[in-house]
Amino acid sequence: MPGGFLARLGYIVGVMTVVVRDATPADVAAICSFGESYIEDHYAPLIGPEAARAQVVDWWNRDRIEAAVGAGYVVVAEDGGELVGVGQRGRYGDHHVVYKLYVHPEHRGRGIGSMLLDAIISRLPSDATRLYIEHFAANARAGEFYEREGYRVARVEPSPSGDPRRDIVWRVKEIPRG
Numbered sequence: 001m002p003g004g005f006l007a008r009l010g011y012i013v014g015v016m017t018v019v020v021r022d023a024t025p026a027d028v029a030a031i032c033s034f035g036e037s038y039i040e041d042h043y044a045p046l047i048g049p050e051a052a053r054a055q056v057v058d059w060w061n062r063d064r065i066e067a068a069v070g071a072g073y074v075v076v077a078e079d080g081g082e083l084v085g086v087g088q089r090g091r092y093g094d095h096h097v098v099y100k101l102y103v104h105p106e107h108r109g110r111g112i113g114s115m116l117l118d119a120i121i122s123r124l125p126s127d128a129t130r131l132y133i134e135h136f137a138a139n140a141r142a143g144e145f146y147e148r149e150g151y152r153v154a155r156v157e158p159s160p161s162g163d164p165r166r167d168i169v170w171r172v173k174e175i176p177r178g
């Protein structure tokens with residue numbers, strides 16, 4: 001039952017056992033390697049090869065990842081000890097924002113993205129009432145996933161490049177607090 005109740009809790013789904021946990025400094029190299037291995041190939045057909053390479057160089061480098069891990073903003077998903085997903089939040093002014101949510105291509109469609117989002121939400125401060133997510137306009141798959149997860153479009157920020165594929169779609173979801 002991919003994406004079902006058991007998958008969201010990290011129990012066994014078929015032959016997959018996924019654990020989502022806080023990233024530690026020992027994970028930094030693996031997270032950087034994950035970005036180097038998958039992000040450019042994912043984005044090149046969507047936003048062009050140069051912009052895709054820039055995503056890796058600018059956002060998946062050791063300094064950025066170390067800082068985010070040190071701040072407690074990164075969660076990882078593992079299957080049998082293998083890194084299969086990364087989620088990273090941060091701040092944009094007063095807003096909590098998901099800046100990274102990636103699942104290994106061979107592990108997509110199994111509920112891991114939802115598990116990563118749940119983990120990020122569970123780590124937000126108790127006074128956080130909404131969570132924002134941003135993604136490139138050309139990333140329709142991400143947009144569809146976020147819609148299914150309850151994130152609505154709040155605004156679209158035009159890309160400084162003028163390329164509409166690289167416009168930033170900002171989505172938001174109210175976080176129920178009880």
